[in-house]
Each structure stands twice: as structure tokens, then as C-alpha cells.
Amino acid sequence: MRPLLASLPLLALLGGCSNLPSWATLPSVTGEKVLGFVTPYRVEVVQGNVLTKEMVARVKPGMPKAQVRDLLGSPLLTDVFHESRWDYPFTIRRQGAPEQQRLVVAEFDGDKLKTLTVPDDLPTENEFVSAINTFKPSGKQPKLALSEAERAALPPPKKSAEAAPTAAAEGPAPGRVYPPLDAKPGAGS
Known part of the structure; x- marks a missing residue:
């Protein structure tokens, strides 16, 4: 009697499986849905260097390796x-957006840039931002730079000469005395 009672919950669970599609017609796990109704989470993968037309336009043949790296x-x-x-490859795989792959190749002759091979589909900064903006369907792009009027409206930066007297007037924090930065170790004070 006990084995029969212990098997009842198992039979109830298996009875619920009758609504699932048959195993022969199941789509593969790599498809969009598993078991016909479950959509698996896909990890967003971003690899490589994001390069835009604006970045590549600043690089000219004859530049040293250090400048190209900068x-x-x-x-x-x-x-x-x-x-x-x-090689500067770039790959991005995001759910709800087509996969993007690009490869920029820099070839050097000694320490100087010889050629820069750029793909035709390299986006501008605005195009790249709108291509990865899958969570905001409004299509409104974020602002990437200030206009001249907005720059003029900003307060001018404080000069270091104005900031120094206020710090000196307060004096150092109590109990803290530091040697001068140009003092050599081991020199007596």
C-alpha cells in the first residue's frame, strides 16, 4: 500500500506532461524556443574594440605605433x-538585435603605420549608439556632445590661484604633517 501511495504524486506530475508536444517534434535548444514555449535567456556578449568612423578618421599613415595605440x-x-x-576585431551579440562583427587591421612598416584596413560598414558614433539601443524603442538617441550655446552657458572653471588661498587659510588637518614632495628619502629634517 505504501509504494502505491508514494507513486501517486509522480503519476500526477507525469499526467501534466500530456499537454507538451511530442519529443519527436521538439525544436532544438539552439532555436528560439525550447519545448515550443520557453524562450531561453541569451547572454549579451561584447568582445573587442569599439571603433567608429570618427576614431578611424584621426589615424593617418606614417603615425608611430604609440600614437595609433592612443x-x-x-x-x-x-x-x-x-x-x-x-587586429582590432569587434563582435556584439544581443538579444533582439542582429549580430555585429567588424575587423579593423593596422599594418606597420617598422614603427610607422603603413595601412589601415577599415570595413565599409563601420558606423559613426550616432549609428553605433542607435544600433545597440534595443531597450528604448522610442528611437531617441542620447546626446553625445554639448552645443556651442550650452558650452557658453557653463560657468567658467575656477583658477588654481583662487583655490589655493582658501586651502592655505584653513591650514593642514590637525595631527597631520607631511614632508615636502621633493624631499629625498633618508635626508634629515
Whole structure:
């Protein structure tokens, strides 16, 4: 009698499975839905360097490697066997948006930039922001820079000469005495 009572909850659970599609007609797990009705969460994957048309336009042939690194960032791939080539790949996979893949290749002759290979579909900054903006369907793009009128309305920055007397008037915090920064270690005071 006990085995029969113990198996009743299991039978009740299995009875609920009769509404599921048959195992032969199930879509694969890599499809949009699992078991016909469950949509799995897909992790958003962003890899590589985000480069835009504005960033690439500042790079000119003949620039040294250090300057190219300052403008484009460190390359994601550098090959030990091909030190004269830097690869800047970029991949983004987001749920609800098409996958984006780009590759910018910088080739050097010694320390100077020889060529910069840029894909035709490299976006501008505004195009890139709107392409990854999947959570705000309004289509309104965030503001990336101030206008001249907004810059003029900003208060002028305080000069360091004005800020120094107020700090000196208050004096150092009680109990804190620091040696001068140009003092050499081991020199007596």
C-alpha cells in the first residue's frame, strides 16, 4: 500500500506532461524556443574594440605605433610572428538585435603605420549608439556632445590661484604633517 501511495504524486506530475508536444517534434535548444514555449535567456556578449568612423578618421599613415595605440586603443590581437600587424576585431551579440562583427587591421612598416584596413560598414558614433539601443524603442538617441550655446552657458572653471588661498587659510588637518614632495628619502629634517 505504501509504494502505491508514494507513486501517486509522480503519476500526477507525469499526467501534466500530456499537454507538451511530442519529443519527436521538439525544436532544438539552439532555436528560439525550447519545448515550443520557453524562450531561453541569451547572454549579451561584447568582445573587442569599439571603433567608429570618427576614431578611424584621426589615424593617418606614417603615425608611430604609440600614437595609433592612443587613438584606437590597444589591439585585441597581436601576433608574435607578425609584429607589424595589429587586429582590432569587434563582435556584439544581443538579444533582439542582429549580430555585429567588424575587423579593423593596422599594418606597420617598422614603427610607422603603413595601412589601415577599415570595413565599409563601420558606423559613426550616432549609428553605433542607435544600433545597440534595443531597450528604448522610442528611437531617441542620447546626446553625445554639448552645443556651442550650452558650452557658453557653463560657468567658467575656477583658477588654481583662487583655490589655493582658501586651502592655505584653513591650514593642514590637525595631527597631520607631511614632508615636502621633493624631499629625498633618508635626508634629515
